[in-house]
Amino acid sequence: MSNPEFSRRDVLRTIALAVTAGGMTTAEAQHVHEMAAAETVASGGVYTPKKFNAHEYATLTRLCEITVPGAVEGGAPQFIDLLSSQNPELAAIYTGGLAWLDDESQRRNHVTFLAATPEQQTALLDLIAYRANASQEGLGHGVRFFDWARRMTVDAYYTSPPGIKEIGYMGNTAVAKFEVPREAVEYALKRSGLG
Numbered sequence: 723m724s725n726p727e728f729s730r731r732d733v734l735r736t737i738a739l740a741v742t743a744g745g746m747t748t749a750e751a752q753h754v755h756e757m758a759a760a761e762t763v764a765s766g767g768v769y770t771p772k773k774f775n776a777h778e779y780a781t782l783t784r785l786c787e788i789t790v791p792g793a794v795e796g797g798a799p800q801f802i803d804l805l806s807s808q809n810p811e812l813a814a815i816y817t818g819g820l821a822w823l824d825d826e827s828q829r830r831n832h833v834t835f836l837a838a839t840p841e842q843q844t845a846l847l848d849l850i851a852y853r854a855n856a857s858q859e860g861l862g863h864g865v866r867f868f869d870w871a872r873r874m875t876v877d878a879y880y881t882s883p884p885g886i887k888e889i890g891y892m893g894n895t896a897v898a899k900f901e902v903p904r905e906a907v908e909y910a911l912k913r914s915g916l917g
Contacts, residue, residue, distance in 0.1 A: 751801075751881035758800035769800045772807035778820045779803060781836050782871075785823070788843060789875045796882030798875045805874075819867030826864060 762769045771779040782802060786793040793799075806813040820835075823846070827835040831842045838846070849855055850864035851872075879885040 748881055751877060754801050754804055755797055755882055758797055758804050771803045773803050773813050778817060781820045781823060782816065784836055785871055786875045788847060789872050790879045792884055793875050793879040796879040796884045798878035801878035802874050815867065815870050819871060822863050822867060
């Protein structure tokens with residue numbers, strides 16, 4: 723007889739390893755969302771972070787929401803926390819990156835990232851949003867971290883029910899006739915120089 727808790731952990735660990743190895747499938751991402759929802763229900767309706775302390779989790783939550791508005795509703799912080807709890811390399815990326823955000827915010831604004839104003843938070847993220855800024859003194863670690871955080875936030879949100887709804891994905895359904903939106907064709911032709 724197999725232990726269902728071990729099986730869940732094993733599946734989650736495999737998915738978490740896939741993240742650092744280069745990606746996961748949509749089905750795997752949706753499985754993580756289902757596991758996070760189950761954890762939320764099991765803890766009385768409020769998700770309890772598995773890897774991050776309260777400050778780190780609050781910082782991650784704010785970072786996700788700035789990166790993709792609606793990401794918190796889509797469960798991005800839970801998604802990242804759950805995967806980080808099963809992957810030491812991913813956990814190190816996030817704990818180190820969140821500490822870097824606080825340190826850099828302290829250096830620039832004399833407050834933690836969470837205590838900074840929304841304008842200060844955005845200004846700091848604008849600096850680390852571009853790889854070209856990695857050569858600026860002290861920003862390299864932040865640029866690499868934000869690249870991870872941004873990709874995982876986008877992946878988490880757009881594989882969640884609200885994200886799927888936002889992009890209008892209908893799933894694998896039959897349609898009588900598929901029509902490419904005329905605006906998309908015109909845009910592609912204009913950008914290609916053919917139109």
